[in-house]
Amino acid sequence: MTPHVRRVYGGRNWFNSSVHAIMDGVPADRDPRDVVCDLAQEMVARARALGWSGPPFDPVQLANIESIRVRPSDGPMESDALIRALADGSLEIVWNQDTPSTRRNFSVCHELGHTLFPDAYEVVRHRSARRHNPDDELERLCDAAAAEILMPREEFVRDLTDLDLDAAAISTIARRYAASPEATARRIATLSERSCAAVLLTLRLKLTEERRGKQRTLALGGRGMVGPDPKLRVDYTIPSISFGLHFPEHKSIPDDSCVYEALHGGSTSAVETWSTGKTEVRLAVHALSIPADAEGRLRALALVVRPRAHG
Numbered sequence: 001m002t003p004h005v006r007r008v009y010g011g012r013n014w015f016n017s018s019v020h021a022i023m024d025g026v027p028a029d030r031d032p033r034d035v036v037c038d039l040a041q042e043m044v045a046r047a048r049a050l051g052w053s054g055p056p057f058d059p060v061q062l063a064n065i066e067s068i069r070v071r072p073s074d075g076p077m078e079s080d081a082l083i084r085a086l087a088d089g090s091l092e093i094v095w096n097q098d099t100p101s102t103r104r105n106f107s108v109c110h111e112l113g114h115t116l117f118p119d120a121y122e123v124v125r126h127r128s129a130r131r132h133n134p135d136d137e138l139e140r141l142c143d144a145a146a147a148e149i150l151m152p153r154e155e156f157v158r159d160l161t162d163l164d165l166d167a168a169a170i171s172t173i174a175r176r177y178a179a180s181p182e183a184t185a186r187r188i189a190t191l192s193e194r195s196c197a198a199v200l201l202t203l204r205l206k207l208t209e210e211r212r213g214k215q216r217t218l219a220l221g222g223r224g225m226v227g228p229d230p231k232l233r234v235d236y237t238i239p240s241i242s243f244g245l246h247f248p249e250h251k252s253i254p255d256d257s258c259v260y261e262a263l264h265g266g267s268t269s270a271v272e273t274w275s276t277g278k279t280e281v282r283l284a285v286h287a288l289s290i291p292a293d294a295e296g297r298l299r300a301l302a303l304v305v306r307p308r309a310h311g
């Protein structure tokens with residue numbers, strides 16, 4: 001295994017060579033995420049000057065403005081989309097013909113994010129569910145760029161101020177921007193001035209329970225598995241700037257949370273007390289079901305909002 005070169009930008013370690021390339025000549029105290037978002041906003045501004053508008057913002061039109069071809073795949077693909085250099089030196093984005101349109105839009109924007117990096121022409125990148133370090137760093141930055149492109153902050157912030165923060169708002173904005181509810185909730189948490197967070201939850205066992213369960217199943221010759229019930233557990237938390245709390249990965253939420261009711265479709269809301277593991281916090285919880293993961297486990301999205309301080 002080749003050792004990865006470590007560089008420090010914005011006070012954090014970065015190992016990915018594409019990140020090193022985009023930070024070349026940029027002051028090292030800047031966060032690469034801000035640098036990438038600035039470049040994505042510049043791409044948006046260039047396109048706007050040529051009449052690109054929305055919402056919804058059409059990423060295929062933007063790609064064409066950037067002289068990048070976009071087409072559906074001819075057959076099944078392992079990833080949602082990929083970008084590659086053609087023989088004539090131009091770039092082409094191919095999206096998986098089997099993915100729903102909202103995911104396709106985000107994926108095309110994600111691939112456009114790759115073109116912000118100086119070495120985009122040298123490296124073919126796949127967007128897939130299997131993400132490994134240090135490519136993770138790059139993939140997350142391209143997701144950040146994708147959000148800037150599909151949901152430009154100017155319009156998005158304006159739309160956000162007109163709506164209450166709840167499940168209906170996620171659906172309304174997602175439709176308006178032709179984005180998935182998940183990408184929309186993340187964008188809301190990233191840009192909202194309210195104290196809120198987007199939390200993605202999957203109905204699953206603890207990793208240790210899963211291992212024990214497999215051992216037990218083997219011991220029983222594959223017959224009936226008796227063990228703990230799966231719970232809704234945190235996959236990730238995207239907090240707003242003022243939220244100030246973090247629900248760690250794998251943490252479960254209360255057994256009687258309204259999010260369980262949303263699992264089989266629709267949306268629910270309730271005021272609940274959640275724990276971060278260190279502290280308890282009272283929250284307005286707005287939950288929305290989203291498609292199951294690749295293993296068929298049920299998932300939900302929760303937009304959690306801290307009550308406004310009374311003054």
Ligand SMILES: [Zn+2]
Nearest residue numbers: 125126127142
């Ligand atoms: Zn990618």
